Amino acid sequence: MKRLAESDLNGIGTILTKCEDPDFMMQNTESKVLKKTETQSRAIEKLKNYRNDFAHFNPKGLTIVTDTEEWMIDEVVSVIKFLALESNNVTYYNVDDKEKVKKIIGQFTK
Secondary structure, three states, rough: OOOOOHOOOOOHHHHHHOOOOOHOOOOOOOOOOOOHHHHHHHHHHHHHHHHHHOOOOOOOOOOOOOHHHHHHHHHHHHHHHHHHHHHHOOOOOOHHHHHHHHHHHHHHOO
């Protein structure tokens, strides 16, 4: 089995660009293209910055998500929900798997 080098993996920016590209996303007649709002884009960028600071240990005064930034999680989860459940591009071969995804996403939403 071939192992992928880290450089072979698409970054989140590339993945989201593909998700907004009809040529990539329109895999079947019921497919939908991701159309992020400005707020969703800001939230994703902010979460990416948190992730990078954490992964590369860049100490700062604030290193955790606070209650005032819960909006960010809600926006990012809405993008994940769309891609996983509404874009019609994920095939769930087992109904239980789709229900598990719904349940997990539901744990993040209010």
